[in-house]
Amino acid sequence: MENTGQADTKKRSIRSFVKRSGRLTTGQQEALEQLWPRYGIEFDATKKLDFVTIFAGLESIKLEIGFGNGDSLVQMAHNDPGSGYLGIEVHEPGVGHCLIKAEQTGVENLRIMSRDALDILEYMIPDATLDAVFLFFPDPWHKKKHHKRRIVNRLFRDEMARVLKPGGVLHMATDWQDYAEHMAENMLADERFTNLGDENGFSPKPDYRPQTKFERRGLKFGHGVWDLMFRLSSSQ
Numbered sequence: 001m002e003n004t005g006q007a008d009t010k011k012r013s014i015r016s017f018v019k020r021s022g023r024l025t026t027g028q029q030e031a032l033e034q035l036w037p038r039y040g041i042e043f044d045a046t047k048k049l050d051f052v053t054i055f056a057g058l059e060s061i062k063l064e065i066g067f068g069n070g071d072s073l074v075q076m077a078h079n080d081p082g083s084g085y086l087g088i089e090v091h092e093p094g095v096g097h098c099l100i101k102a103e104q105t106g107v108e109n110l111r112i113m114s115r116d117a118l119d120i121l122e123y124m125i126p127d128a129t130l131d132a133v134f135l136f137f138p139d140p141w142h143k144k145k146h147h148k149r150r151i152v153n154r155l156f157r158d159e160m161a162r163v164l165k166p167g168g169v170l171h172m173a174t175d176w177q178d179y180a181e182h183m184a185e186n187m188l189a190d191e192r193f194t195n196l197g198d199e200n201g202f203s204p205k206p207d208y209r210p211q212t213k214f215e216r217r218g219l220k221f222g223h224g225v226w227d228l229m230f231r232l233s234s235s236q
Helices: 026-034 071-079 092-105 117-124 144-149 154-163 177-188 213-220
Strands: 060-065 083-088 110-113 130-136 164-174 193-195 226-232
Touching: 026 092, 060 071, 071 083, 071 092, 071 110, 092 110, 117 154, 130 154, 154 164, 154 177, 154 193, 164 177, 177 193, 177 226
Parallel strands: 060 083, 060 130, 083 110, 130 164
Antiparallel strands: 164 226, 193 226
């Protein structure tokens, strides 16, 4: 999992995550060593991803940002073999767990990257190549002084407008009402995207989205869950 290319990240010093040095289990460590060559893609700021080669024969490409332990990502890929799935996660234990689940499930239409998602979007995702982007239960940075770290902002919207195909869908979900309202406010104000939900920007949970670990935890604490879906205008 070594980077073969460097990105100039100094211009974006505020990150939407804090890299945690979680403890790897023996199985996760072995997965990183043995399964990464099969499923992993190294970050290289000098090369755009060639999805035609990576997902040969699959025309629909879907990206999940911050897949956590990867259970929902593997399940979506397994249930949708006609699409190629690319998952991004910075935390090694989650990557290791996802690799184990991918091998156990036998999915072939899944690839994984471990790097800041905005770096990958900016440097490696070609224009108009993604059919869907999933952002499920990102860190809400609920304290007001940390709101600047929330990933959903103008820069993120610009990247979504660039990498999604015309008609492609951005699907977000959160169990923090304040963050749901923040997401909705951002997206409803952007004329490049069409709201697929109600007047407040919220949609019913679609069948394809599995319940995640973070969702179950939020529900345990009495949180609501909000899904937001926005389609990129075909005129882009």
